[in-house]
Amino acid sequence: MNPSPLDLRYLKELTGSDERFLAELIEEFLVSANDLLDRMTALLAAEDWGELKLAAHALKGSSRSIGSSILGEIAFQIENESKRADKPGLKSLLSQAAAEYARIKTWWEGAAQSAA
Amino acid sequence: MRVLIAEDDVVTNKLLNRLLTKFGYDCQCVFNGLEAWNAIQNEHFPVVVSDWMMPGIEGVELCRRLRELKDRPYSYVILLTSRDERDDRFQALRSGVDDVLAKPIDLEELECRMAVGTRIIKMEHHLKEQNLQLEESRAQLEHSNAVLLTKQQEVERLLAQAERTSEYAQEANRRFEQLFGEIPVAGFSCDESTKIFEWNKKAEEIFGVPADRAVEKPMRSVIGKKLLTRKALDAIHAVFQGVPFVDQEWKAGDRVLLVSGYPMVGYNNKISGCLATAVDISQLRKIEAELRTKMKELRAANSKIEEANRKLSEMAVTDGLTKIANRRALMDRLAICLEQAERGQRFTLAMIDVDHFKKFNDEFGHQAGDEILIAVAQTLKSSVRKLDFVARYGGEEFCVLFVNASLRSAVKMAERIRKRISEIQNPYRAITASFGLAEHPGLPIEGDQLVRAADDALYDAKAAGRNRVAVRSIEFEEAA
Numbered sequence: 001m002n003p004s005p006l007d008l009r010y011l012k013e014l015t016g017s018d019e020r021f022l023a024e025l026i027e028e029f030l031v032s033a034n035d036l037l038d039r040m041t042a043l044l045a046a047e048d049w050g051e052l053k054l055a056a057h058a059l060k061g062s063s064r065s066i067g068s069s070i071l072g073e074i075a076f077q078i079e080n081e082s083k084r085a086d087k088p089g090l091k092s093l094l095s096q097a098a099a100e101y102a103r104i105k106t107w108w109e110g111a112a113q114s115a116a
Numbered sequence: 117m118r119v120l121i122a123e124d125d126v127v128t129n130k131l132l133n134r135l136l137t138k139f140g141y142d143c144q145c146v147f148n149g150l151e152a153w154n155a156i157q158n159e160h161f162p163v164v165v166s167d168w169m170m171p172g173i174e175g176v177e178l179c180r181r182l183r184e185l186k187d188r189p190y191s192y193v194i195l196l197t198s199r200d201e202r203d204d205r206f207q208a209l210r211s212g213v214d215d216v217l218a219k220p221i222d223l224e225e226l227e228c229r230m231a232v233g234t235r236i237i238k239m240e241h242h243l244k245e246q247n248l249q250l251e252e253s254r255a256q257l258e259h260s261n262a263v264l265l266t267k268q269q270e271v272e273r274l275l276a277q278a279e280r281t282s283e284y285a286q287e288a289n290r291r292f293e294q295l296f297g298e299i300p301v302a303g304f305s306c307d308e309s310t311k312i313f314e315w316n317k318k319a320e321e322i323f324g325v326p327a328d329r330a331v332e333k334p335m336r337s338v339i340g341k342k343l344l345t346r347k348a349l350d351a352i353h354a355v356f357q358g359v360p361f362v363d364q365e366w367k368a369g370d371r372v373l374l375v376s377g378y379p380m381v382g383y384n385n386k387i388s389g390c391l392a393t394a395v396d397i398s399q400l401r402k403i404e405a406e407l408r409t410k411m412k413e414l415r416a417a418n419s420k421i422e423e424a425n426r427k428l429s430e431m432a433v434t435d436g437l438t439k440i441a442n443r444r445a446l447m448d449r450l451a452i453c454l455e456q457a458e459r460g461q462r463f464t465l466a467m468i469d470v471d472h473f474k475k476f477n478d479e480f481g482h483q484a485g486d487e488i489l490i491a492v493a494q495t496l497k498s499s500v501r502k503l504d505f506v507a508r509y510g511g512e513e514f515c516v517l518f519v520n521a522s523l524r525s526a527v528k529m530a531e532r533i534r535k536r537i538s539e540i541q542n543p544y545r546a547i548t549a550s551f552g553l554a555e556h557p558g559l560p561i562e563g564d565q566l567v568r569a570a571d572d573a574l575y576d577a578k579a580a581g582r583n584r585v586a587v588r589s590i591e592f593e594e595a596a
Contacts, residue, residue, distance in 0.1 A: 013223055014223055015131075024130070028130060054169065061169075062127050064198075064219060064220040065128045
């Protein structure tokens with residue numbers, strides 16, 4: 001199995017090893033992160049840098065909270081880069097973020113299947 | 117403890133809710149700044165955990181608004197930030213946020229920071245309670261102070277009143293002492309056992325006992341038994357039954373005091389004492405006695421003088437030997453008769469002379485002559501009518517005024533008298549008298565004219581042989 005994209009130790013500490021709550025959290029994260037990524041794609045296309053920055057910030061916080069340092073780092077970069085209005089750079093960062101999100105999602109679905 | 121969680125990130129929000137609930141906090145979760153602001157306006161949250169970046173109202177602005185709410189207990193605000201927003205954290209702290217907590221959440225840090233917040237809020241709460249208690253104590257103190265001040269003012273007012281009352285009393289006492297002390301009458305008072313209470317200056321003078329030797333002593337020992345008799349004591353005792361005594365005389369030797377006693381009524385309307393006044397009237401009595409003696413002497417002297425006067429006036433109008441009117445009285449009476457004659461009353465003057473009286477005197481002595489004169493006078497007096505007037509004219513000459521009588525009836529009366537004279541009994545020898553009569557003519561004349569006319573008639577009687585009555589009319593001048 002692929003190494004976990006999330007810091008499970010951190011998550012277990014926070015949730016007190018409550019698997020159900022943890023699952024709930026991860027599900028919530030996946031939904032909200034997906035929404036944010038969709039929004040960010042639309043904002044990039046619209047070149048709304050201010051709103052893009054805010055969305056990236058939100059994704060950063062959410063990702064870090066769920067223990068995904070990679071997605072958090074990418075979101076942080078998008079947040080920083082959005083002031084520079086570097087559309088190609090931001091597009092690349094956004095696809096990296098989508099990829100990392102997909103990796104987390106795949107991992108979670110796999111873990112859920114193995115748990116079932 | 118109520119905690120407001122304001123976090124737009126669902127994951128963080130959920131995590132915080134779970135963790136804080138696990139720590140024992142009562143959480144309310146909101147997902148944006150506006151919701152948070154609404155919640156805060158509705159309810160006081162001792163602790164607010166808020167994200168910085170939120171849609172609607174950001175965390176720092178939320179905190180600023182929260183701080184502006186008046187009359188609220190303190191809310192401890194923890195702001196969630198990213199680890200990479202170092203400068204922002206300081207800005208947040210400077211703008212009223214109490215603590216910043218980095219995301220993602222560190223469990224232990226969260227627990228500790230919440231504990232700090234709770235501690236501070238509890239402390240603040242405690243302080244507030246203490247403040248309230250202090251405030252209450254201060255209010256109580258102020259109230260007590262106010263009460264104390266009122267009481268103090270009351271005490272001061274009462275003290276001032278008491279002082280005034282005392283001044284009035286002192287003034288009244290001064291006035292009483294002056295009045296009682298200086299009054300020019302002896303004044304003293306005693307209780308029922310006659311123990312002396314008051315003793316004024318004049319009392320000291322009259323009784324000769326100074327106040328310090330009189331006051332508090334029984335009256336008898338002060339003024340003596342002679343002055344304070346049984347009767348006086350009874351009078352004093354009667355005063356205590358409500359019966360005053362007025363002007364009672366207390367005597368000892370030459371001393372006489374006029375004493376009055378009145379009941380003194382005390383505060384309970386009971387007779388508490390006898391107020392007595394005394395005036396020394398010894399001198400007055402002495403003067404009275406002297407006056408009485410003088411009056412007696414005066415009255416005696418007066419009656420002597422009166423007697424002398426009476427005699428004098430008698431002597432003036434009475435003949436000393438015969439006790440009938442004298443010549444002066446005759447002239448007065450004649451004048452009256454002359455006046456009456458002018459108003460139409462008739463009268464006749466008779467001049468009477470004892471015949472040979474000189475011879476009689478020579479023969480029997482003046483003593484016998486006097487006896488004869490007295491007898492003639494008495495005969496004349498007893499023989500005329502009451503309204504007629506008899507007088508001794510001088511020597512052996514007498515006069516009779518026959519009032520309201522005509523010459524004729526006067527002559528008749530004269531004849532009768534003449535006869536009586538000749539019948540006078542005496543140890544020597546019989547005597548006779550001659551009469552000369554003149555009637556008032558009914559015209560204005562002088563008394564002398566009538567006397568002269570009567571005298572002329574008497575001469576006529578003598579010339580005709582004595583012991584007879586002769587008559588003459590007044591001769592008017594031919595010219596008249």
